[in-house]
Amino acid sequence: MIRLTSYLVSRWFVGSGRFVTLVDPSTEEILAEASSEGADFGAALDHARQVGSPALRALSFAERALLLKDMAVILHANREEFLDIAQKNGGNTRGDAKFDVDGAIGTLAAYATFGEALARRVGDRRFLTDGDMFPLTRSPRFVGQHVWVPRTGVAVHINAFNFPAWGTFEKAAVALLAGIPIISKPATATALLTWRMTQVLVASGRLPEGCFQLVVGSTGDLLSRLGPQDHLAFTGSNATGSLLRGTPGFASRSVRVTVEADSLNATVSGPDVEPGSDLWNTFVRNIVTDMTQKTGQKCTAIRRVFVPEAHADALQEALVDALAGVVVGNPLTPGVTMGPVSTASQLKDALAGIGALSEHATVVCGGAERVAGRGAPDGKGYYVAPTVLRATDPKNAGPVHDLEVFGPVVTIVPYDGTAESAADLVALGQGSLVASAVSDDRAWVERFALGAAPSLGRLLLLSSKVADQATAPGLVLPSMVHGGPGRAGGGEELGGERGLLFYMQRTALQGDSAVIGKAFAVAKEPVS
Numbered sequence: 001m002i003r004l005t006s007y008l009v010s011r012w013f014v015g016s017g018r019f020v021t022l023v024d025p026s027t028e029e030i031l032a033e034a035s036s037e038g039a040d041f042g043a044a045l046d047h048a049r050q051v052g053s054p055a056l057r058a059l060s061f062a063e064r065a066l067l068l069k070d071m072a073v074i075l076h077a078n079r080e081e082f083l084d085i086a087q088k089n090g091g092n093t094r095g096d097a098k099f100d101v102d103g104a105i106g107t108l109a110a111y112a113t114f115g116e117a118l119a120r121r122v123g124d125r126r127f128l129t130d131g132d133m134f135p136l137t138r139s140p141r142f143v144g145q146h147v148w149v150p151r152t153g154v155a156v157h158i159n160a161f162n163f164p165a166w167g168t169f170e171k172a173a174v175a176l177l178a179g180i181p182i183i184s185k186p187a188t189a190t191a192l193l194t195w196r197m198t199q200v201l202v203a204s205g206r207l208p209e210g211c212f213q214l215v216v217g218s219t220g221d222l223l224s225r226l227g228p229q230d231h232l233a234f235t236g237s238n239a240t241g242s243l244l245r246g247t248p249g250f251a252s253r254s255v256r257v258t259v260e261a262d263s264l265n266a267t268v269s270g271p272d273v274e275p276g277s278d279l280w281n282t283f284v285r286n287i288v289t290d291m292t293q294k295t296g297q298k299c300t301a302i303r304r305v306f307v308p309e310a311h312a313d314a315l316q317e318a319l320v321d322a323l324a325g326v327v328v329g330n331p332l333t334p335g336v337t338m339g340p341v342s343t344a345s346q347l348k349d350a351l352a353g354i355g356a357l358s359e360h361a362t363v364v365c366g367g368a369e370r371v372a373g374r375g376a377p378d379g380k381g382y383y384v385a386p387t388v389l390r391a392t393d394p395k396n397a398g399p400v401h402d403l404e405v406f407g408p409v410v411t412i413v414p415y416d417g418t419a420e421s422a423a424d425l426v427a428l429g430q431g432s433l434v435a436s437a438v439s440d441d442r443a444w445v446e447r448f449a450l451g452a453a454p455s456l457g458r459l460l461l462l463s464s465k466v467a468d469q470a471t472a473p474g475l476v477l478p479s480m481v482h483g484g485p486g487r488a489g490g491g492e493e494l495g496g497e498r499g500l501l502f503y504m505q506r507t508a509l510q511g512d513s514a515v516i517g518k519a520f521a522v523a524k525e526p527v528s
Contacts, residue, residue, distance in 0.1 A: 002192070009213075018037050027376055085193045096294045143516060145509045155182045295339055297341060339373075341382045
């Protein structure tokens with residue numbers, strides 16, 4: 001059995017006890033064990049601050065971009081091994097494994113491209129300007145200038161179980177380009193992939209010393225040691241995110257925290273979209289994809305489906321027909337198209353969640369019972385059937401607007417077809433990462449978008465002219481902001497260069513235009 005180790009202070013550390021086992025969720029076979037017991041997190045933070053931070057801040061944006069590009073190339077060279085691990089430890093189909101691993105590699109490559117573009121714009125500068133220099137008094141020489149500079153602390157990244165590759169390296173790409181060293185903590189249950197990817201990167205010798213450390217197991221006293229220059233980026237449940245925000249000393253030391261949490265994402269069909277049309281088929285296809293990809297274990301997956309009352313029966317029939325072809329089982333078995341949920345606790349929560357939803361909505365396929373997986377040993381594996389429910393009262397649907405079931409589950413909610421009602425229903429989720437709408441009625445789309453946008457981090461608007469070119473709603477792109485208000489965490493990640501600002505300090509400079517212009521390599525002539 002493999003024993004996972006943490007990478008701290010430039011060496012591999014073996015935990016001394018309280019090991020947690022990692023299993024194959026398709027068969028429940030034990031794959032590895034992990035512990036961080038006995039780790040010196042104070043030393044790890046010192047190493048990042050005193051070694052990693054100066055090394056990264058000394059690099060130009062061009063040099064940091066080259067680091068990210070090299071990381072992407074190194075990981076891609078070992079892609080097949082990573083896909084195999086994702087299938088075993090994550091219960092992923094090969095397609096789902098690619099979604100995670102290629103997402104990690106692709107985001108590193110994307111941020112390398114962003115860094116190259118940034119370098120062409122700012123040259124060798126290691127900071128960013130915010131606007132132009134401007135006069136503060138009648139004297140044109142006494143000026144103001146805002147700049148963004150890298151902070152001198154550490155980024156602690158706590159990632160969710162569902163994306164051990166992408167979750168780790170999308171955060172890493174942004175922090176490293178900003179010039180901030182990382183201590184990364186994957187969810188232990190699926191950490192085998194993160195651990196192996198880190199091993200490959202460390203063995204390459206390409207990582208600057210102190211810029212990337214890995215914790216496999218508990219964080220111990222790590223978080224309580226964070227200070228005013230440090231950052232915490234968390235992906236996971238809203239409940240855990242709230243607890244982390246309340247870590248003793250965070251408020252008094254002003255530790256920066258961003259949270260990307262669970263989300264009751266929605267998709268909406270406008271009243272003009274007729275069943276059987278190309279746009280309708282896109283609507284149905286996106287729902288089925290989000291239900292079955294990663295077994296519905298995506299923070300961006302569709303949970304609520306709003307459809308005009310006149311089309312509700314047609315949608316129900318279309319989803320039931322499409323899901324009838326889904327084969328649940330061990331992803332290594334030929335013909336399987338959807339694997340298990342990732343852990344025993346996720347299985348328990350998913351089944352309990354379906355039961356809670358069914359008290360206020362009718363189950364039309366699937367249900368709240370564990371199912372047998374094709375190719376799995378009898379009674380083994382964490383399998384859930386793709387489940388569709390249907391509510392009757394859109395605004396009084398109980399947990400439909402309050403409870404996220406993290407699995408292959410959606411609820412159809414018929415509504416009156418107006419844009420205003422659709423926006424109000426989306427808002428009942430109390431803040432979501434993403435929603436999508438399909439319609440060719442521009443006036444309807446405009447009213448819906450303006451009404452729904454305050455409740456969303458991202459909104460995908462699909463019309464007939466772009467439906468065949470657009471990405472699916474559950475796909476997070478490096479160039480677009482990822483995050484959302486309210487229960488979605490209130491944070492932001494990615495978004496191209498916008499993501500760097502979480503790790504930087506905006507400072508207002510006041511003084512002699514010649515001095516500021518020379519010290520910060522900005523135009524000496526103020527803009528009046």
